[in-house]
Every structure is written in C-alpha cells, then in structure tokens.
Amino acid sequence: MKRDPRITRVGAFIRRYSIDELPQLFNVLRGQMSLVGPRPALEGEVAQYQPQVLRRLDVRPGLTGLWQVSGRSDLSWEDAVRLDLYYVDNWSMFQDLTILTRTAKAVIGSDGAY
Numbered sequence: 187m188k189r190d191p192r193i194t195r196v197g198a199f200i201r202r203y204s205i206d207e208l209p210q211l212f213n214v215l216r217g218q219m220s221l222v223g224p225r226p227a228l229e230g231e232v233a234q235y236q237p238q239v240l241r242r243l244d245v246r247p248g249l250t251g252l253w254q255v256s257g258r259s260d261l262s263w264e265d266a267v268r269l270d271l272y273y274v275d276n277w278s279m280f281q282d283l284t285i286l287t288r289t290a291k292a293v294i295g296s297d298g299a300y
Contacts, residue, residue: 223248255288
C-alpha cells in the first residue's frame with residue numbers, strides 16, 4: 187500500500203532502501219536462505235497455494251529474486267508467481283548474477299518500494 191498511515195518516516199526510509207532486509211543476511215549465512223530465489227513463504231500462504239504455485243518451494247528462498255527486480259510492490263500476485271516459477275524452471279548462475287546486479291540498482295533507486 188502506498189502511503190500506509192501506519193508507517194513512520196523512519197520506517198518508510200528503512201523500507202524504501204531495503205534496510206529491513208539486512209537481518210535476512212544471517213539466514214543466508216546459516217544456509218537457511220540463498221542470496222537469490224523466491225521470497226520466503228509464510229505457512230498460512232502456503233496452505234492457500236494452488237498446486238502449480240507450490241513449485242515456488244522447489245528452491246531455497248532468497249533475499250532477492252526476479253520479481254523484486256522486476257517491479258517489487260508494483261506487481262500483482264500473479265505476476266510475482268509467474269516470475270518466481272520462471273526463475274525455478276530456468277535457474278542459472280548468470281541469471282543469479284544479473285538479479286544481484288539489478289537488485290543493487292533497484293535498492294539504490296528504491297523502485298517499487300513502499
């Protein structure tokens with residue numbers, strides 16, 4: 187939601203520049219997440235997944251992913267799932283490097299972050 191009244195100015199800054207994602211680096215270091223992959227899913231969300239969406243869980247969740255660098259919050263759920271499934275089906279080291287580069291640009295430009 188753009189201009190969420192519950193978000194303070196400091197909170198908006200932290201979200202806009204993805205500072206709130208930094209604690210997940212500890213999960214990457216522990217091997218629970220990778221740098222690139224679909225976003226971690228909540229148990230309640232997974233229970234509501236349609237069968238084809240469950241393929242998102244075939245890879246380790248990531249700190250960043252294809253949908254994050256393709257529009258972030260500006261994308262619909264269906265578009266985010268489509269991009270995640272494309273990533274799962276077409277994984278490559280080159281694609282991961284490209285996503286990491288695009289992530290740096292998205293964070294600096296704060297594209298689609300609110």
